[in-house]
Amino acid sequence: MNLLFLKAARLGIVLSVCAAFQANGQIGCQGTPSGPVVCNDPVPIVNLSGAWAATGEVWNVSASGGSAFGTVSVQNPAAPFSCPTIVYSVSGTLSPSFQTDNLPGFVNFSWNASNPNPAGACANFTPAPSMNYTGTVANKSNDRATGNWSRPLPGGGTLTGTFTLNKNPRDIPTNEITNAVGFSSGLLETVAQFRQQLVAGSGSSDIFKGRQVTETTGTGPNFDNCRVEGVTSVPRYAINNARWNVGYYGGLENWWVDDYIGWNTTQVNYYRTVLTPQSFPCGAQLPQAMVIAVDGSFGSTTQYKAHPIIVQLTMTTVSSTRDGVTQAKPWP
Amino acid sequence: MNRGQVVLQWTLLIFSGLASSALLAQKQAIVNVTEHRPLWPALDQMEQAFGSAVNYEDVPYEHPDDLEAVTDPRVRAYIGGRPSRVPRKGTLVVAFDDSTSEPARVTHLNSLLAAYRQAGLPGDFRVEIANGMLYVVGTKVKGADGRLRDLISPMSIRVDVTFGRRTVIETVALIAEAVSKAGGVRVLVGQVPFAPEVVSFEARRETARDAIARLFREAHPERQTSYRMLFDTLVSSYMLNLNALPPNVPSTDSSVRVPPDQPNGVSKWLNPVQR
Numbered sequence: 001m002n003l004l005f006l007k008a009a010r011l012g013i014v015l016s017v018c019a020a021f022q023a024n025g026q027i028g029c030q031g032t033p034s035g036p037v038v039c040n041d042p043v044p045i046v047n048l049s050g051a052w053a054a055t056g057e058v059w060n061v062s063a064s065g066g067s068a069f070g071t072v073s074v075q076n077p078a079a080p081f082s083c084p085t086i087v088y089s090v091s092g093t094l095s096p097s098f099q100t101d102n103l104p105g106f107v108n109f110s111w112n113a114s115n116p117n118p119a120g121a122c123a124n125f126t127p128a129p130s131m132n133y134t135g136t137v138a139n140k141s142n143d144r145a146t147g148n149w150s151r152p153l154p155g156g157g158t159l160t161g162t163f164t165l166n167k168n169p170r171d172i173p174t175n176e177i178t179n180a181v182g183f184s185s186g187l188l189e190t191v192a193q194f195r196q197q198l199v200a201g202s203g204s205s206d207i208f209k210g211r212q213v214t215e216t217t218g219t220g221p222n223f224d225n226c227r228v229e230g231v232t233s234v235p236r237y238a239i240n241n242a243r244w245n246v247g248y249y250g251g252l253e254n255w256w257v258d259d260y261i262g263w264n265t266t267q268v269n270y271y272r273t274v275l276t277p278q279s280f281p282c283g284a285q286l287p288q289a290m291v292i293a294v295d296g297s298f299g300s301t302t303q304y305k306a307h308p309i310i311v312q313l314t315m316t317t318v319s320s321t322r323d324g325v326t327q328a329k330p331w332p
Numbered sequence: 333m334n335r336g337q338v339v340l341q342w343t344l345l346i347f348s349g350l351a352s353s354a355l356l357a358q359k360q361a362i363v364n365v366t367e368h369r370p371l372w373p374a375l376d377q378m379e380q381a382f383g384s385a386v387n388y389e390d391v392p393y394e395h396p397d398d399l400e401a402v403t404d405p406r407v408r409a410y411i412g413g414r415p416s417r418v419p420r421k422g423t424l425v426v427a428f429d430d431s432t433s434e435p436a437r438v439t440h441l442n443s444l445l446a447a448y449r450q451a452g453l454p455g456d457f458r459v460e461i462a463n464g465m466l467y468v469v470g471t472k473v474k475g476a477d478g479r480l481r482d483l484i485s486p487m488s489i490r491v492d493v494t495f496g497r498r499t500v501i502e503t504v505a506l507i508a509e510a511v512s513k514a515g516g517v518r519v520l521v522g523q524v525p526f527a528p529e530v531v532s533f534e535a536r537r538e539t540a541r542d543a544i545a546r547l548f549r550e551a552h553p554e555r556q557t558s559y560r561m562l563f564d565t566l567v568s569s570y571m572l573n574l575n576a577l578p579p580n581v582p583s584t585d586s587s588v589r590v591p592p593d594q595p596n597g598v599s600k601w602l603n604p605v606q607r
Binding site: 056057074076086121124125126127128131149151153154159161187228230231232233234235240241242266267270273274275276278279282 | 367368369402404405406407408411416418421501505520521522523525560562563564566567571573575576598599600601602603604605
């Protein structure tokens with residue numbers, strides 16, 4: 001019988017975390033003294049670079065650091081006269097929201113298209129000399145812009161309307177690098193923390209700031225052989241569908257923090273108390289599939305990574321593995 | 333016993349509409365489980381089908397009639413000097429559907445408990461509604477003298493938690509500790525899917541059940557959470573496991589709209605040539 005377990009038990013309470021310590025990583029969604037909160041991703045978007053499209057137009061912009069420039073290509077809709085595509089120069093600004101826990105993050109932008117090329121008439125139409133788009137991109141997916149457009153009329157006055165632009169192609173991480181952080185503390189000193197960096201195909205170090213990632217159960221080996229079904233009172237190790245807000249911490253724009261993996265101290269003690277020494281090592285393995293939000297703030301998700309999570313326990317050690325990165329230590 | 337033996341068989345019931353002749357489809361499921369605590373996996377299945385939280389408060393099995401020896405060689409034969417025993421195994425077979433109405437769900441849960449009694453399984457339970465959730469609460473258990481005795485669930489105990497900003501698991505631990513002290517029964521805090529998150533929380537003479545429900549809401553208002561308060565006969569303690577239900581599937585963003593052209597049907601990017 002494990003002495004620590006007995007000692008804690010005599011105090012009348014034994015603490016334990018979860019068999020599958022996949023903590024819900026909704027940083028920024030903590031409760032407040034005033035009561036329940038709406039769990040929003042508070043992280044602003046700081047980089048809108050890429051191609052933004054609507055019917056007949058594609059904005060190719062480099063938009064970060066507060067400013068934007070690029071081009072917008074407009075299909076000349078005066079077909080069937082085979083008029084050439086009109087290309088405007090784009091300049092503008094973007095203003096990320098201030099990061100405030102429990103308030104949704106976003107970015108406002110204002111893009112001005114000017115200097116159309118060609119500027120001459122075709123099929124009895126001439127390109128508008130300029131166009132202004134003012135709008136907002138909400139976070140989590142960072143791929144949908146909505147707002148108002150306006151442009152001058154030749155005889156004076158202004159023509160206005162609304163627009164929706166969708167980022168195409170979307171930014172999907174080409175990889176996710178798992179980094180070992182070490183073991184947590186207190187009750188969680190047998191729980192390992194892992195910190196992830198999303199890799200962009202473009203090489204951008206901040207394009208994923210404001211995105212939201214979620215863990216799901218993928219396909220592959222899925223077992224927990226520490227648990228004795230129907231006997232032990234600990235649920236099977238499982239994925240919790242936890243979510244994390246990418247870029248919550250400054251300086252870690254393409255990172256999400258942290259994935260907690262392992263049994264906590266009391267759970268470790270419980271298994272060591274209940275199971276025979278011959279039962280060790282025992283462990284659990286789960287297929288963790290990571291998905292990222294797409295199609296607007298309340299849209300769908302797409303998978304970008306899948307790998308196993310492994311937790312293993314002996315009578316003297318604990319270890320946790322995420323995507324091939326292992327942290328282990330003797331405990332107690 | 334593998335909980336995978338819970339057999340969930342979906343069939344389709346077709347109800348014909350009246351005036352419109354529209355057809356409404358309702359899924360029917362059958363829980364068929366043989367387990368030491370069959371209500372646990374049965375309620376897991378029903379909760380999943382309902383898509384809403386169903387909490388479970390076990391009974392403290394103590395009479396030899398309600399227990400049986402552990403046969404799995406991975407479990408120690410003796411723990412704390414006592415032979416290892418677990419609640420007596422039993423089978424539950426219940427049909428239910430994925431009704432969205434609370435009364436229908438209560439009816440299904442009561443059918444489950446009726447089947448439990450019919451099978452002669454240990455203890456007795458009732459369905460309660462509180463905090464916008466459903467609860468299956470232990471009410472009776474066979475005492476050492478062989479007679480059924482009434483129970484007051486530990487989660488009905490009123491607790492105090494001083495105001496503080498703590499992680500969710502620390503807060504759950506304080507609630508469990510208060511229950512342990514007041515109820516004379518150990519409550520072990522098992523699975524808690526919110527560990528690193530911090531909440532400001534206090535409770536004053538609030539039942540543990542209500543305090544936990546409020547903590548759920550404050551920690552994760554956008555996700556439902558339920559608990560399984562299981563009596564672990566191996567360590568003679570309750571194990572309080574929290575379970576976050578899968579997030580609701582978000583509806584498709586309806587903000588996608590075709591950008592409007594000018595009223596005359598000409599692209600907003602073009603001006604007619606003035607002649």
